[in-house]
Amino acid sequence: MTSRFVCNARQEPFPHATATSPLPSELCETLLDWFEGDAPWRLRIASFYEQWEMHLDAATLPPPVRSIVSAEVANDLSEGLLVPIGANRPVLTEVTAHKLLPGQTIRIHNDHLEDGETHRILVQLNRGxxxxxxxLLMLFGSAMAADVRRIVRPLHGSSFAFEISPRSFHAVSTIASGERYTVVYSFSDAGRA
Structure with missing residues (x-):
């Protein structure tokens, strides 16, 4: 399947790509309505963040939003966003959703684990x-807070993809108001030796 959106790929400060409207707007709206309503969020607290999370699995999702975890959607996203930044054969490992509330933040980290996922795609669902x-998603050239290289706004329906590595330092600035929602697709690159 050929991707129907255009991505903007960059290599610095680490391989990443952005795109607007990678998913159908009706699906984004329906999913956001569910996130804001009956979705079963669970609070997770870790060393560098506090956020609300949930695993997205077709068997437990309401029928109108099940396609968010379909192979077709995952393949379209990976072909359109991960292949342009160097992924060879990305294989979806899981899909989760995150919610950040006022006062919550995600401090600088790189997501890198030996033998862990190799790529992530974030789809933002934040009306207005x-x-x-x-x-704001901040990209860093190192683990130093002063080394901000790019800021990515969490615009509704937009996406951000990146290669996970020891240098993929990023953070999310503190939420001042509202609820910030993100769908997170995690991949392992079967083409890596």
Whole structure:
């Protein structure tokens, strides 16, 4: 399947890509309605973040949003966003959703684990989000907070993909107001030796 959206790929400060509208707008709206309503969120607290999470699995999702975890959607996203940044044969390992509330933040980290996932795609679901609300994705050239290289806004329906490595340092600024929602697709590259 050929991707129907255009990505902007970059190599610095680590391989990443952005795109607008990688998913159908109706699916984004229906999923966001569910996130804001009856979705079964669970609080998770770790050393560098506190956020609400849930695993997305077709067997437990409401029928109108099940396609969010379909092979077709995952393949379209990986072909359109991961292949342009060097992924060879990305294989979906899991799909989760994250919710950040006022006061929550994600400090600088790189997601790298030996033998862990190799790539992630984030799809933002945030109607009318403004910079004043916080929740900006920051990319760093190192683990130093002063080394910000790029800021990515969590615009509704937009996506951000990146290669996970020891240098993929990123963070999310503190939420000042509103609820920030993200769908996270994790992949392992079967083409890596």
């Amino acid at each position: 989000w403004s910079d004043e609300q916080g929740g």
